[in-house]
Amino acid sequence: MTDLTDGPAAGMTDGPVGPAPQNGAVIAAVVPAPGDEPGWLVQTLSDDGTPAAEPVIVRAVEDLRRWEASGARWLWDATEPIYPPLLTAGFSPLRCHDVTMTERILLGREGRHGEPASAGAVWARRHGLPVPADRVAETPDAHPALFAAALFGAPDPERADGDRAEGDHSGTGALFALCEAYVDQLARMGQNNPLKLLIAAESAAALAAVEMGHLGLPLRAEVLDGILTEMLGPRPAVGARPARMVELAGEIDAAFGASVNPDSPVDLRAAFRRVGFDIESTRSSVIKDLDHPATAPVLAYKELSRLFTANGWNWLAEWVRDGRFHAGYVPGGVVSGRWAARGGGALQIPKLVRRAVIAEPGYVFVVADAAQLEPRVLAAIAGDPALQAVSQQNDLYTALADDGFGGDRAHAKLAMLGAMYGATSGEAGRLLATLRRRYPVAMACVEDAARQGELGGVVSSVLGRTSPPPGQNWWDLSQAGSLPEATPAQERRARQIARDRGRFTRNFVVQGSAADWAGVWLSGLRRDLRGVPGAELVFFQHDEIVVHTPTETAAMVGDLTVAAAESARALVFPGRPVATPVRPVVVDCYADAK
DNA sequence: TCAAATGGCGCC
DNA sequence: AAAGGGCGCCATTTGA
Numbered sequence: 335m336t337d338l339t340d341g342p343a344a345g346m347t348d349g350p351v352g353p354a355p356q357n358g359a360v361i362a363a364v365v366p367a368p369g370d371e372p373g374w375l376v377q378t379l380s381d382d383g384t385p386a387a388e389p390v391i392v393r394a395v396e397d398l399r400r401w402e403a404s405g406a407r408w409l410w411d412a413t414e415p416i417y418p419p420l421l422t423a424g425f426s427p428l429r430c431h432d433v434t435m436t437e438r439i440l441l442g443r444e445g446r447h448g449e450p451a452s453a454g455a456v457w458a459r460r461h462g463l464p465v466p467a468d469r470v471a472e473t474p475d476a477h478p479a480l481f482a483a484a485l486f487g488a489p490d491p492e493r494a495d496g497d498r499a500e501g502d503h504s505g506t507g508a509l510f511a512l513c514e515a516y517v518d519q520l521a522r523m524g525q526n527n528p529l530k531l532l533i534a535a536e537s538a539a540a541l542a543a544v545e546m547g548h549l550g551l552p553l554r555a556e557v558l559d560g561i562l563t564e565m566l567g568p569r570p571a572v573g574a575r576p577a578r579m580v581e582l583a584g585e586i587d588a589a590f591g592a593s594v595n596p597d598s599p600v601d602l603r604a605a606f607r608r609v610g611f612d613i614e615s616t617r618s619s620v621i622k623d624l625d626h627p628a629t630a631p632v633l634a635y636k637e638l639s640r641l642f643t644a645n646g647w648n649w650l651a652e653w654v655r656d657g658r659f660h661a662g663y664v665p666g667g668v669v670s671g672r673w674a675a676r677g678g679g680a681l682q683i684p685k686l687v688r689r690a691v692i693a694e695p696g697y698v699f700v701v702a703d704a705a706q707l708e709p710r711v712l713a714a715i716a717g718d719p720a721l722q723a724v725s726q727q728n729d730l731y732t733a734l735a736d737d738g739f740g741g742d743r744a745h746a747k748l749a750m751l752g753a754m755y756g757a758t759s760g761e762a763g764r765l766l767a768t769l770r771r772r773y774p775v776a777m778a779c780v781e782d783a784a785r786q787g788e789l790g791g792v793v794s795s796v797l798g799r800t801s802p803p804p805g806q807n808w809w810d811l812s813q814a815g816s817l818p819e820a821t822p823a824q825e826r827r828a829r830q831i832a833r834d835r836g837r838f839t840r841n842f843v844v845q846g847s848a849a850d851w852a853g854v855w856l857s858g859l860r861r862d863l864r865g866v867p868g869a870e871l872v873f874f875q876h877d878e879i880v881v882h883t884p885t886e887t888a889a890m891v892g893d894l895t896v897a898a899a900e901s902a903r904a905l906v907f908p909g910r911p912v913a914t915p916v917r918p919v920v921v922d923c924y925a926d927a928k
Numbered sequence: 929t930c931a932a933a934t935g936g937c938g939c940c
Numbered sequence: 941a942a943a944g945g946g947c948g949c950c951a952t953t954t955g956a
Contacts, residue, residue: 597951599935617936640937643950668946672940679948682939708940755945763943833943841945845940876940876946933954940946 361431362406363516364416365508367391374416376401377509379409383517389509395425402427409433409516411453413540421548428861432537433515435666439533439799440522445792447802454508456515531905532797532850536666538857542871543663543673545860550658551680551691551872552882555650558690562646566638569647576642582635589628596635644679645687653678657694663874670842671799671849672876681875683924691924697868698888701927702895702918704852704877706730709750710914711848714907715796716779720772725912738772739765753780754844756837780840787839788832795846796906801839808835851906851914852877859898866891880924892918 361379368375373393378386392398398420402408408430410416420427437451449455450465458465523530563569567577575583587593594605602616611624618636621629653659659678667674675681683691693699709730713721720737727733735746745761749769752762753776770777783793790809792801804812808831814820815828856874859881863869866887873880883891899916907914919927 595952598953599951600953615935636936640950644938644948670946672946674947676948679938679950682937682948684938752944757944759943830943837943837945845946848940878940929956931954931956934952936950936952938948 360405360407361409361516362401363409363509363512365411365512366416368508375506375509377513378406379513379516383513383520385513389506395420395423398425398427407431409512411512411515413537413544417541417544418548421544426545426864427541428864429534430537430541431516431533432540433512433519435536435540436519436523436533437515438666439529439536440519442800442802443529443794443798444522445803447800453512453515456518457511460514460518526798528797528906531854532799535850535853535857536671538860539665539673539853542856542860542874543665546872546874547660547662549870549872549882550655550660551880552657552694552697553654553659553687554657554690554692555654557692558645558650558654558687559647561686561689562641562650566642566646576638579635579638579642582631582638585631586628586635589626589631594628596632597639602632641684641686644682645684649678659683659691665853668849669802670846671795671853672845673874685925685928688925688927689923693882693922696884697882698885699921699924699927700881700883700888700891700895700918701921701924702879702881702892702899702916703927704855704899704914704916707848707851707877707914708754708844709734710912711796711851712754712776712779712844714910714912714914715843715847716776717910718773718775718779721776722911728915738768753777754841756784756833756840780843783843784836784840786836787842788836790835791839793839793843795843795850797847797850799846799850801842801846804831804835847906848877851902854906855879855899855902855916858901859895862894862898863891866894888920892920 360381361383363377363379365375367373371391373391375389376392377389380386392401408427410430410432412434413430413432417427417430433453433456434451437453437456441447441449441451450467452466455465523533559569566579570576583596586596590605590609592605592608595601599616603613605628606613606616606621606624606626609626609628611626613620613624618633621632653661659680661678661680662676663680664674664676667676673681691699706729709721710725712718713725724730724733724737731743731747731750734750735741735743739746739749745765748762749765751757752766753769757763766777786793787801790804790812792803794800811824811831812828815824815826817824820828852874856871856879859879860871863871863881866883869881869883869887869891871879872882879895881891881895895916895918899914903912903914921927
């Protein structure tokens with residue numbers, strides 16, 4: 335038997351392990367066991383969320399597997415922090431319902447972005463009680479649902495305002511709150527199938543995110559060390575700059591005839607101004623056009639500095655252990671539904687560093703990338719027949735170019751990105767007219783979204799994730815600019831924030847819907863990969879998945895990425911004649927994937 | 929003196 | 941007329 339903990343009670347093998355749920359009981363609600371007891375308190379629920387059996391303490395992964403084998407879907411307050419110890423003990427569930435993840439989506443739809451979203455919060459709101467903050471403390475004992483139930487005296491809501499100090503030592507209060515939160519959410523989800531799909535996919539994504547952080551992305555430290563040494567010189571002493579950067583700093587000083595700190599934009603800009611270049615910023619894109627001896631060493635310094643500070647030896651020591659880069663992933667961490675990363679810059683691994691991302695012996699990477707996802711998504715959500723036709727093509731931008739840009743692919747791409755991001759100046763602005771003529775429905779879709787934003791409204795992704803509304807400050811500035819006595823500066827400011835907001839909502843409908851699709855793709859692939867021994871889902875970045883898998887399974891895994899993409903297309907964009915192709919590539923080194 | 933803001937840049 | 945989306949992370953700068 336595999337113990338979940340090494341606490342004193344973990345050796346007990348004959349404890350009250352739960353009976354596996356019977357047919358018809360498909361939800362297993364899980365909270366940490368109360369007090370110091372190891373393990374978890376689990377209760378079987380019926381489909382509608384009503385308890386179907388007494389809660390039992392579960393201590394071993396074998397027992398959890400039995401529940402899972404009988405068809406249970408796990409219900410818990412939040413995948414983080416419940417799942418990591420389960421995973422460490424070797425248990426990987428097929429699916430779950432993550433109340434907190436779900437609640438954030440539901441609250442957003444109800445115009446209540448940012449309110450506490452834990453099961454305890456849902457429970458408290460349901461009973462008109464004070465709502466606990468999401469993160470009360472980091473200890474398991476202060477787990478939000480447990481905290482709320484203990485604080486308010488559940489399971490008996492009639493006792494809610496008494497006995498607070500006494501708390502809940504049975505742990506059943508937390509289960510009670512969790513189950514009620516689930517019932518509450520079921521009612522609010524109703525029969526909204528796209529929304530249910532989104533919630534199921536997001537819960538599965540939460541599982542995948544914990545697994546990815548746990549597995550880690552294979553990365554050979556000695557290979558990265560070699561790259562660093564080659565480019566920067568040997569690893570410097572703590573607090574010192576690498577030799578190559580010191581050299582370049584010397585060249586910069588010589589070129590300016592003064593001591594200049596290239597890490598300081600203020601200093602650097604002043605130096606360039608002294609030699610006659612009236613630059614507004616010290617971005618590389620600005621400096622590269624300056625005809626001055628300092629230009630080359632400054633650009634070189636910036637590049638090395640970035641490598642050294644973002645992915646240098648300190649980064650290696652902090653994030654890479656035993657040949658794997660372990661980052662923290664936050665599904666739904668971005669308002670659009672994209673993932674965010676916590677620590678290590680996991681979603682911005684530079685191309686150079688990818689040279690150190692090398693498959694282990696006997697394994698390869700299957701890198702699957704959803705090509706040109708966002709314009710295809712736009713075609714789907716807008717229902718634009720002409721753009722849908724273009725989206726069926728292998729290279730969308732080439733097709734676009736042939737369909738109105740005189741075969742100029744670069745222009746076609748620039749125009750399309752501009753349409754989705756809200757750029758209208760310069761080149762992209764001029765090209766927009768062509769898009770509007772050729773794809774009026776798609777352009778109307780993003781322009782309607784922009785108009786909503788400019789007016790302070792919200793927009794929604796295809797499956798129903800809503801954009802956050804503007805804050806009070808936005809409304810204040812907006813109103814100040816529209817009053818008769820507004821100063822020109824206030825009017826300008828109001829116009830500017832309206833435009834900013836419009837660009838945000840314009841992009842949200844596309845980026846958010848792409849994230850919807852990607853989440854469904856990921857969760858489907860995660861499920862399918864469970865049938866491939868040795869296959870590890872090790873990386874996910876917006877529209878790209880990396881699977882580390884035994885060499886002999888590579889072709890099969892590639893096929894699964896394609897099939898999951900097709901399945902996601904059918905689920906997310908039913909009846910829409912668009913394609914969302916992925917092209918899997920089998921490589922030993924991640925850098926070779928592009 | 930320390931926390932928050934800014935500038936810059938990597939990824940999508 | 942003008943209008944470049946989302947993030948995380950680092951070093952520097954600013955400001956309370």
